[in-house]
Amino acid sequence: MSWLLTEDHLDDLARGAAVLGTGGGGDPxxxxxxxxxxxxxxxxxxxxxxxxxxxxxxxxxxxxxxxPTVVHEKIPSGAEPVTALRALEDHLGARADATMPIECGGINSMIPLVVAARTGLPVVDADGMGRAFPELQMETFGVYGITGSPMAVAGERGESAVIDTGADNRRMEWLARGVTIRLGGVAHIAEYSMSGADVKRTAIPRTLSLAHTVGSAIREAREHHTDPVAQLADRLGDTLYGHLRVLFRGKISDVERRTEAGFARGRASAVSFDGEHRLDVEFQNEHLVALVDGEVRCVVPDLVCVLDSELAEPITTESLRYGQRVTAIGISTPAIMRTPEALAVFGPAAFGLPYDFRPVESTPQVLHPDGDRTPR
Amino acid sequence: MSWLLTEDHLDDLARGAAVLGTGGGGDPxxxxxxxxxxxxxxxxxxxxxxxxxxxxxxxxxxxxxxxPTVVHEKIPSGAEPVTALRALEDHLGARADATMPIECGGINSMIPLVVAARTGLPVVDADGMGRAFPELQMETFGVYGITGSPMAVAGERGESAVIDTGADNRRMEWLARGVTIRLGGVAHIAEYSMSGADVKRTAIPRTLSLAHTVGSAIREAREHHTDPVAQLADRLGDTLYGHLRVLFRGKISDVERRTEAGFARGRASAVSFDGEHRLDVEFQNEHLVALVDGEVRCVVPDLVCVLDSELAEPITTESLRYGQRVTAIGISTPAIMRTPEALAVFGPAAFGLPYDFRPVESTPQVLHPDGDRTPR
Incomplete structure (x- = not known):
């Protein structure tokens, strides 16, 4: 059923979207x-x-x-994504009946809502990544045959570029990234225009609702002074993201981050409170893999989420700091994101990672002596 | 009167266009x-x-x-500029009645001819620079009120981007350069679409004919064993480019060239045959200024052309080499290119050069003891 999204939903929605954004997708x-x-x-x-x-x-x-390192300092007015939408509509010679997120994230679950509010269009409760990914070809839309082109990129001065690379979504990403860099490192886009039938076939369904569920689970646990991670695991059990694993608890010991070729790339490390264990997370805008003591515990496309240990507030890659006390969790992804064709586009090899994909729920549970535990 | 351009025109046309290209505009x-x-x-x-x-x-x-440093190694098939034209036509929802060069140059006087041959369109004998300049806002079209946007950039795989920056032609250049860099450092474009009335008002007229005149003057002098520079000066006397000055004769002693932000930038130096005098030429794709013994002798928008001393063959910036014996000449530009509004866009200050514009015909004639002379 359709529902009306109001101001009251926003705190939970933004928090939950940032959890699903796996360190990227923008600041909630x-x-x-x-x-x-x-x-x-x-x-x-x-x-x-x-x-x-x-x-x-x-x-x-x-x-x-x-x-994200740039997004953090360059706040949009809200008009930019509408400029992108209009530029693409003009190019297509057709008006959109609805907009939709391309990914989950603190900003990217929200941009389509801004577009919807400003244009009066509805938003479809679905997206093309089921999390956040750093590149535009990494969408289930493309995995299942929708072309991203033509797409529009818009800047803050009303300028736009309509890019058409035919069926080559990776080339589209390459050119759009070049335009985005020239626009100052952040831009707004409209892409993968498709029919309602294609939405049903290729999108990850109900991820806005999911973000709201995730965010409200964390809030409710805080209100009731219960464990937010346990509460979250419980809620996710009924969704397409059914498995949650606590990967690590500890303190951030090192962050290496650089803005390179239009991306925020780097790694973060944490040590357990007893000093015996070590977490390493690699990221390209989003977290790609979590290793505990050198062993892969969760890898793309499954979600690696770094939460503040006390309140379970998600921490984005650009906000990671030395000394933060964190809980890293892994969340399983829907089947549509784990097919061979999906893994070819956004599995470990697509990021140059030398690991095979292994579902997070099948990795061993490791209970550390300093109080780690698995909530399910 | 219209005329039919055939293979027989090409040698003279390409040579003359390269002279007018002032070191840039592509390899003839x-x-x-x-x-x-x-x-x-x-x-x-x-x-x-x-x-x-x-x-x-x-x-x-x-x-x-x-x-040009990249163009030199990445030869187009000829289909790319037609892709750009078609992408822009599709965006405009209208078909072109003719194409036209944007600048004079060994390649850029020729690309519209390729488009014309492939599409059956006529080519207008005019352009928007009256020479070659490195950036897209540096066109008389823009100086006199035509917007470059929307423009199309096309790559060799049929991909395209339609860029719209409204009235901001400098921003258009910035974004198009970004796309061009991502396309490998060379791309093909369609821009400044305009009416025939606007062509008459804003274009430098008859520059294809002029290029042919320049090229044939040099060839004829070679055939008759007379001085090609003197012959060229004589022929230019009847055109909008009425004044030619010999700036320097000598041997290239140093070339510094780098490909940077999508441009070939650098400087070349030469010493006179008696070793007493020195020429310095600065370039950004094209020659911007010629200094003799530290004094400005010719500066943008006037043309600085470096010719091989024996045959008066133009030498492009990417072909300058240590030891070449060269004659540097300056050629005056039409009045439409020397107005205050034109100088604001492509005069010395637009390139960050700390010199005032001074018409080449008003600079002092310097006769060096090693046989320099002024042909007019």
């Missing part, structure tokens, strides 16, 4: 403020269940693109 | 081969005098964009 504080302003100015947003979208409807996903 | 050998192939395959090209273009006609200039 900025994302929340953007939607709040848009809803106050233009009114609430209708969220459509994917089953409600007409097969013949034109759905145009919208998003922000760029290095 | 490659340009000549491209047009020869296109004419052999598709037939000769109709060249329209600007006075013959209907005021209401749609004229879409086409060109190659990139660093």
């Amino acid at each position: 504080y900025v994302g929340r403020l953007l939607v709040r302003q848009a809803i106050r100015e233009f009114g609430p947003v209708t969220v459509l269940d994917p089953s409600e979208v007409d097969d013949g409807a034109l759905v145009v996903p919208t998003a922000q693109m760029g290095a | 050998y490659v340009g000549r081969l491209l047009v020869r192939q296109a004419i052999r395959e598709f037939g000769p090209v109709t060249v329209l005098d600007p006075s013959e273009v209907d005021d209401g006609a749609l004229v879409v200039p086409t060109a190659q964009m990139g660093a």
